[in-house]
Amino acid sequence: MSKTVLxxxxxxxxxxxxxxxxxxxxxxxxxxxxxSRTAESLAKHLTDEYGVKTLCAQADIGKRAExxxxxxxxxxxxxxxxxxxxxxxxxxxxxxxxxxxxEWERVISTNLSSVxxxxxxxxxxxxxxxxxxxxxxxxMWGEVGASCEVAYSASKAGxxxxxxxxxxxxxxxxxxxxxxxxxxxxxxMMKEYDEETLNELKDETPLSRLGTPxxxxxxxxxxxxDQAEFITGQILSVNGGFVI
Ligand code: NAP
Numbered sequence: 001m002s003k004t005v006l007x008x009x010x011x012x013x014x015x016x017x018x019x020x021x022x023x024x025x026x027x028x029x030x031x032x033x034x035x036s037r038t039a040e041s042l043a044k045h046l047t048d049e050y051g052v053k054t055l056c057a058q059a060d061i062g063k064r065a066e067x068x069x070x071x072x073x074x075x076x077x078x079x080x081x082x083x084x085x086x087x088x089x090x091x092x093x094x095x096x097x098x099x100x101x102x103e104w105e106r107v108i109s110t111n112l113s114s115v116x117x118x119x120x121x122x123x124x125x126x127x128x129x130x131x132x133x134x135x136x137x138x139x140m141w142g143e144v145g146a147s148c149e150v151a152y153s154a155s156k157a158g159x160x161x162x163x164x165x166x167x168x169x170x171x172x173x174x175x176x177x178x179x180x181x182x183x184x185x186x187x188x189m190m191k192e193y194d195e196e197t198l199n200e201l202k203d204e205t206p207l208s209r210l211g212t213p214x215x216x217x218x219x220x221x222x223x224x225x226d227q228a229e230f231i232t233g234q235i236l237s238v239n240g241g242f243v244i
Contacts (some may be wrong), residue, residue, distance in 0.1 A: 001053065004028040004078040005224070006071070008061050008118060009088025011036035013187030015135065017213030018085055019046060021221045028053040030074040030081070032088065034060055054076070059090035061088050062109035064117045071121035080129060083224040084122050086115045086136045086159075091189055096150040102153050115162055122168065130174040133224045136163050137216070138181040138235060140243040156181075162236055167233030176232040178223040183239025185211040205243030 005022040005202040011033035019029045023046040031054060033039035042052035055077050059070040074081060089111045092103055115136055126132030141149055142156025160179060167177040184190065184201045190210075192203070202210050219238045222228055237243060 002026055002028050003082040004074070004080060005083040005085060005127050006032065006057075006081045006086055006122070006201065007085040008032045008114065009034070010085075011039040011042065012211045013189065014086070014185060014216045015087040017177040017217035018087060018220050021217035022083070023050045023052045023054075025120075025221070026050070026052060027083070028055075028078050028080070030055045030057055030070075031061055032057045032061060032070060032089070034058070062106070062120060064113075067114065068116035068121045071118060075125060080125060081122050082132060084118060084132070084134045085137070085220055085224070086118055086134065087220075088114060089137065089189075090153075091149065091192075092151050093192065094150055095148060099151055101134070107151040107155050108158075108188070111152070112158040112162070112186065115159055117125055119162075119166070123175070126172070126175050127173045132175045133228075134166075134175065134177045135220045135223050136179040137220075138163070138179045140181055140183050140237060140239050142238065143181055143235070144243050163235065165220075166232045171232055176223075176228070178228070178231060178233065179235045180216055180219045180223065181235050181237045181239070182216050183242040185191075185213060185216060185238070186242035189211055201242075204242060205239070206244075209240060211238065211240060217235055 007029045008020045010031040039056045043231045053163045059066040092107045139156040141153040143223045145153045182201040
């Protein structure tokens with residue numbers, strides 16, 4: 001029977017690349033999105049190209065009720081979620097001193113509380129079956145902190161802490177929890193950076209290029225599968241050597 005992956009924020013960027021990577025390996029894919037209708041064309045592409053089943057699930061993953069409803073719908077459709085990829089996220093740039101409370105809360109709920117909501121909804125099913133893998137998308141800024149991105153860095157540091165602690169807690173239940181920590185990856189999230197800044201970031205990267213969504217999708221797929229069956233609680237940095 002085909003396995004199923006649920007990817008949050010799979011309509012664009014890294015999430016869409018993950019959807020493609022898993023579909024290529026025969027997984028049914030639940031494509032969560034917030035507002036991008038591109039999710040539907042992606043779903044059609046995956047079915048046409050790889051013959052897999054897909055489900056587009058609109059939900060604001062920063063809201064507990066929407067997240068739980070989405071997981072319930074996915075389990076009803078496919079019976080089980082073998083792999084949960086907590087990918088959806090937003091960035092926020094600006095001085096900490098001018099960060100408004102609602103901005104802070106939006107970043108924390110979208111990037112961190114969402115991981116709590118979706119994981120909490122999926123785990124009872126995984127525990128019952130004594131199997132499953134969770135891969136969270138962190139960020140190198142969660143590892144080392146970024147000036148003028150304090151809320152974002154805090155949310156991603158939270159994801160890293162959650163990954164390590166939960167991995168210890170659920171390992172006896174046969175479930176692995178890991179994170180991929182991307183460096184600078186060329187997606188819509190980087191649109192606010194001009195050409196000059198992107199070139200500077202490239203020059204600062206020891207491997208002399210910026211990352212692609214595919215770089216991250218390959219790492220996520222690796223951590224989710226049998227090749228990584230003795231790996232849990234790890235933060236795999238995929239950043240071209242930017243942070244070592
Ligand atoms: P992106 O291209 O901006 O895509 C973000 C995705 O998240 C979209 O699918 C978006 O859905 C979804 N999303 C945002 N808010 C949501 C919400 N409330 N509910 C459900 N879905 C929501 O970003 P990306 O670069 O692929 O980033 C993906 C992940 O990688 C994020 O967690 C990000 O922090 C992390 N990351 C990215 C970089 C980078 O350089 N790009 C570096 C480190 C870490 P809609 O399309 O419907 O809006």
